[in-house]
Amino acid sequence: MFKIGCHLSASKGFLHMAQEIITLGGNTFQYFSRNPRGGAVKTLDLDDIEAFKDFSAEHDIPYILCHAPYTLNPCSKEEKTRDFAYRAMTEDLERMDLIPGNMYNFHPGSHVGQGTEKGIELIVRHLDRVMHKDIKTTVILETMAGKGSEIGSRFEEIAEIIERTKFGDMLGVCLDTCHVYDGGYDIVGNLDGVLDEFDRVIGLDRLKAVHLNDSKNPFESHKDRHEKIGEGSIGMEAVKAIINNPRLKELPFYLETPNELPGYKKEIEMLKDMRE
Ligand code: FE
Numbered sequence: 502m503f504k505i506g507c508h509l510s511a512s513k514g515f516l517h518m519a520q521e522i523i524t525l526g527g528n529t530f531q532y533f534s535r536n537p538r539g540g541a542v543k544t545l546d547l548d549d550i551e552a553f554k555d556f557s558a559e560h561d562i563p564y565i566l567c568h569a570p571y572t573l574n575p576c577s578k579e580e581k582t583r584d585f586a587y588r589a590m591t592e593d594l595e596r597m598d599l600i601p602g603n604m605y606n607f608h609p610g611s612h613v614g615q616g617t618e619k620g621i622e623l624i625v626r627h628l629d630r631v632m633h634k635d636i637k638t639t640v641i642l643e644t645m646a647g648k649g650s651e652i653g654s655r656f657e658e659i660a661e662i663i664e665r666t667k668f669g670d671m672l673g674v675c676l677d678t679c680h681v682y683d684g685g686y687d688i689v690g691n692l693d694g695v696l697d698e699f700d701r702v703i704g705l706d707r708l709k710a711v712h713l714n715d716s717k718n719p720f721e722s723h724k725d726r727h728e729k730i731g732e733g734s735i736g737m738e739a740v741k742a743i744i745n746n747p748r749l750k751e752l753p754f755y756l757e758t759p760n761e762l763p764g765y766k767k768e769i770e771m772l773k774d775m776r777e
């Protein structure tokens with residue numbers, strides 16, 4: 502099964518998103534747990550959740566991916582920012598226990614001048630506090646572009662976080678194609694080499710999802726600007742190789758391209774046509 506979807510707005514609830522992704526031709530989706538810039542969450546509508554579960558079972562939506570807000574920075578210099586990260590992620594994971602078996606993706610964080618070592622230490626501390634053995638969600642760290650002081654643009658950094666936390670067994674990784682290309686992993690010229698390296702450093706069994714984006718900027722530019730599929734520096738041929746790669750093809754692919762719904766619909770159709 503080709504698991505393909507895109508980022509959707511959560512403002513109208515879970516059932517609405519599920520119906521929307523089916524209309525767009527997909528079968529899984531990503532959404533923000535709360536306003537991407539942070540802030541409070543709406544109370545959960547339990548009827549909506551029940552309706553969502555029924556609809557997903559009927560329409561073969563295998564699982565969905567919840568994305569933490571961008572403002573969540575577990576390795577900030579400011580204690581109040583780290584505290585927000587703790588409270589927001591704890592609350593997000595509690596809410597996700599109502600829809601077990603899904604995934605929660607977060608950006609490892611930006612160390613803002615404290616250095617990578619200190620940053621990693623704070624992220625490990627955060628995970629040790631936030632996670633517990635009964636969580637019903639797979640928590641995944643996203644590979645980053647290395648913009649500013651972002652942690653997670655090197656596979657080694659992600660691996661170190663996973664190795665050092667008490668809950669490493671429960672963690673996965675999301676590979677963002679725009680971010681890794683920006684970060685200096687040549688998925689265009691040497692996809693298999695990059696996957697070999699991922700396997701050697703992190704382990705491919707950790708890879709749980711792919712963010713499928715083209716990039717507005719050239720290789721290794723550390724800028725993190727997503728482009729529509731086929732219109733950026735990654736290009737159509739490389740995207741085709743990614744979605745058909747034997748080591749990636751069973752993973753879910755999520756578009757985070759600069760599109761409104763009709764644009765996503767077109768990209769999903771195109772990708773389904775390109776799937777071998
Ligand atoms: Fe992200």
Ligand code: FE
Pocket residue numbers: 643677712757
């Ligand atoms: Fe992403």
Ligand code: ZN
Pocket residue numbers: 677679680725726727
């Ligand atoms: Zn990005």
